[in-house]
Amino acid sequence: MTALLDVRDLKTHFFTRDGIAKAVDGVTFSVERGEILGLVGESGSGKSVTGFSLLGLVDPPGKVVSGEIVFDGADLVAGGEEAIRGLRGKRIAMIFQDPMMTLNPVLKIETQMVETVLAHADVSRTEALTRCREALLRVGISAPDERLASYPHQFSGGMRQRVAIAIALLHEPDLIIADEPTTALDVTIQAQILAEVQKLCAETGTALIWITHDLAVVSGLADRLAVMYAGRIVEEGPTSEIIANPLHPYTRGLIESVPHGKPHRSLLQQIKGMAPSLLNLPEGCSFRPRCPRADDACRRAQTLGTPLPGRHVRCVHPYIEG
Amino acid sequence: MAENNAPILQMKGVSKRFVKELDTAEKAARFFGSSIEEQIVHAVDGVDLAVQKGEVLGLVGESGCGKSTLGRMVAGLTTPSEGSIRFYGEDIASLKGDAARRAALQIQLVFQDPMSSLNPRLRVGEIVGEAPRVHKVVPRKDVDSYVDETLERVGLDPAMRKRYPHQFSGGQRARIGIARALAVNPSFIVCDESVAALDVSIQAQILNLFMRLREELDLTYLFISHDLGVVEHISDRIAVMYLGRVVEMGDAQALFAEPNHPYTQALLAELPTFEVKRRTYSTIKGEIPSPLNPPAGCHFHPRCPHAFARCSTERPRLTEIAPGRFSACHLNEQA
Numbered sequence A: 001m002t003a004l005l006d007v008r009d010l011k012t013h014f015f016t017r018d019g020i021a022k023a024v025d026g027v028t029f030s031v032e033r034g035e036i037l038g039l040v041g042e043s044g045s046g047k048s049v050t051g052f053s054l055l056g057l058v059d060p061p062g063k064v065v066s067g068e069i070v071f072d073g074a075d076l077v078a079g080g081e082e083a084i085r086g087l088r089g090k091r092i093a094m095i096f097q098d099p100m101m102t103l104n105p106v107l108k109i110e111t112q113m114v115e116t117v118l119a120h121a122d123v124s125r126t127e128a129l130t131r132c133r134e135a136l137l138r139v140g141i142s143a144p145d146e147r148l149a150s151y152p153h154q155f156s157g158g159m160r161q162r163v164a165i166a167i168a169l170l171h172e173p174d175l176i177i178a179d180e181p182t183t184a185l186d187v188t189i190q191a192q193i194l195a196e197v198q199k200l201c202a203e204t205g206t207a208l209i210w211i212t213h214d215l216a217v218v219s220g221l222a223d224r225l226a227v228m229y230a231g232r233i234v235e236e237g238p239t240s241e242i243i244a245n246p247l248h249p250y251t252r253g254l255i256e257s258v259p260h261g262k263p264h265r266s267l268l269q270q271i272k273g274m275a276p277s278l279l280n281l282p283e284g285c286s287f288r289p290r291c292p293r294a295d296d297a298c299r300r301a302q303t304l305g306t307p308l309p310g311r312h313v314r315c316v317h318p319y320i321e322g
Numbered sequence B: 001m002a003e004n005n006a007p008i009l010q011m012k013g014v015s016k017r018f019v020k021e022l023d024t025a026e027k028a029a030r031f032f033g034s035s036i037e038e039q040i041v042h043a044v045d046g047v048d049l050a051v052q053k054g055e056v057l058g059l060v061g062e063s064g065c066g067k068s069t070l071g072r073m074v075a076g077l078t079t080p081s082e083g084s085i086r087f088y089g090e091d092i093a094s095l096k097g098d099a100a101r102r103a104a105l106q107i108q109l110v111f112q113d114p115m116s117s118l119n120p121r122l123r124v125g126e127i128v129g130e131a132p133r134v135h136k137v138v139p140r141k142d143v144d145s146y147v148d149e150t151l152e153r154v155g156l157d158p159a160m161r162k163r164y165p166h167q168f169s170g171g172q173r174a175r176i177g178i179a180r181a182l183a184v185n186p187s188f189i190v191c192d193e194s195v196a197a198l199d200v201s202i203q204a205q206i207l208n209l210f211m212r213l214r215e216e217l218d219l220t221y222l223f224i225s226h227d228l229g230v231v232e233h234i235s236d237r238i239a240v241m242y243l244g245r246v247v248e249m250g251d252a253q254a255l256f257a258e259p260n261h262p263y264t265q266a267l268l269a270e271l272p273t274f275e276v277k278r279r280t281y282s283t284i285k286g287e288i289p290s291p292l293n294p295p296a297g298c299h300f301h302p303r304c305p306h307a308f309a310r311c312s313t314e315r316p317r318l319t320e321i322a323p324g325r326f327s328a329c330h331l332n333e334q335a
């Protein structure tokens, strides 16, 4: 079976006055129908820009400079804006990190949601409204009639996020790119939304790229994980195996900094140092200056290797026991 | 925590209602006899809270329960419909002129939504440096290096100071918001989901920074978050909100060890753990309540496994059930 989405060696760079910021620098991954891929990584590692690139939403001075994005057999990079326009919001939907990128501040929620339904389903306005109401209830927003008649600023932060999710669900797309969609949501509502998402993927075969920094959530949701660092994927494999046995020192650092279950008010483990400036990446492995295992061998450019079956890692000293 | 017992911040009977005005069509409909009414959202409903100097008070609760609204009132960005909020004994809403400006600097809010709170036309250096310059926090000639220092504190490369907010990632923007708040040397910080957009390693860095500043500068925090793990980690005391009301409050560790209110118990039962297996999530049981039309009596009763007759008619008071521990549940009077 060919994958629904096949991304190969994608490079998206920002040509800024101070230099070229290589926000995405050779990213390769694929997603099958019905599959959930968790894309995790530090703030600024290029997760959102990867998502924007897939939808052709990178604005100047940014540009997809090379690579392939093959969606259902067609290369979107080669096809350009025309190829993507027909898919965006229809077969590929994105839930943005900032819900106000989806929501128009001057329109009532009702107007925005009903338009979404009518854009791709041949139904009456009444039927469209019913679907909108249902979609709001599905993301845990009660009193949908009153809420439909409200403007975005009359919602709480988490409610805006949920409306944006509801709109993406209304599209019934083949692929959803969800960028940090539940960061501001409490656990009960998060579970509710994850349940809806799981149901959608299982029932309709919708594929999902779940972009997040929250390993606790994604570890219970995703089939596979791809871990990004400074514009590159440094580790990729089945979720359970990565969580149980992270191979890349960066992945291990990420897992160790999760506060759950650490002694009260103790200092949290943190990966030493700062995320590198994209304008000035260290030679060789970009994680080298912060890595506890680094030595001279890390100064060479790192390629993605497969030290264990199904486990891909970009590191010369992966944590392999024995 | 603090030696002197007068709280730095004291809220008494604080409520905030939003009235959704009718639009023209609805007004016309009502004129012609329709029963359409204005919608009232009871965002915050009779909250009493005190925060001691040097303390971290965690505020948790479901999305839409009124946390941000409460935080905005504390920061003086919106006024209560009822009740008073006193900062060092002075009612924030009644302060004027210099006193109001001083309080506004003293209490800083780190917004939940960094994008909509950062001026898109200003460079980051200007966003962070503006208030320190205007309010002479540091001598004018030192503002630039002060901005660099502040950016570095929150883990941002000072070389990025010339960029505009949209040129940053989501988590970087959240840190710009934190840097802007810290830059004016506040004594009280309301953090609204300030670390939600941050990955764990930077989250750890920022939480460690908050804890360090609290020691160094004697800062007091109202720390709003939906993430119980984070809140437990950083807070001395925790207040749990449900549909506009505080339903439980007490020492952080005691509250986590032995939650009293059925809602707190339900919250803690959902605490996410590190899953090695894929898990199946379930939908919310029971009706999701709405602040547009909150249930009578105890707001939680439609979802509460222990609810009995009294719960659906009478509002339970927040009462002290053990020294320093408060809960608003009728079960406590049953024994």
Ligand SMILES: Nc1ncnc2c1ncn2[C@@H]1O[C@H](COP(=O)(O)OP(=O)(O)OP(=O)(O)O)[C@@H](O)[C@H]1O
Pocket (backbone or CB within 6 Å): A014, A016, A021, A023, A041, A042, A043, A044, A045, A046, A047, A048, A049, A050, A060, A061, A062, A097, A213, A278, B166, B167, B168, B169, B170, B171, B172, B197, B199
């Ligand atoms: N318009 C732009 N001009 C210059 N650099 C940019 C621009 N947009 C993004 N970047 C940079 O690209 C890098 C990747 O950004 P991206 O938004 O993809 O990060 P992210 O992984 O989504 O992080 P977060 O978790 O914080 O949202 C960042 O360092 C960011 O500063």
Ligand SMILES: Nc1ncnc2c1ncn2[C@@H]1O[C@H](COP(=O)(O)OP(=O)(O)OP(=O)(O)O)[C@@H](O)[C@H]1O
Pocket (backbone or CB within 6 Å): A153, A154, A155, A156, A157, A158, A159, A184, B018, B019, B041, B042, B043, B061, B062, B063, B064, B065, B066, B067, B068, B069, B070, B112, B226, B291
């Ligand atoms: N300007 C406004 N006009 C009308 N209603 C509002 C306004 N601001 C907030 N509300 C309503 O008040 C209630 C509480 O909102 P608030 O933003 O305080 O919630 P919250 O606890 O911060 O939620 P979240 O965790 O999702 O951010 C919500 O029902 C919201 O719709």
Ligand code: SF4
Pocket (backbone or CB within 6 Å): B261, B262, B263, B298, B299, B300, B301, B302, B304, B305, B306, B307, B308, B311, B316, B328, B329, B330, B331
């Ligand atoms: S007052 Fe009643 S309904 Fe409310 S939490 Fe207690 S037992 Fe449950």
Ligand SMILES: [Mg+2]
Pocket (backbone or CB within 6 Å): A047, A048, A049, A097, A179, B169, B170, B171
């Ligand atoms: Mg992002």
Ligand SMILES: [Mg+2]
Pocket (backbone or CB within 6 Å): A156, A157, A158, B067, B068, B069, B112, B192
């Ligand atoms: Mg909020």
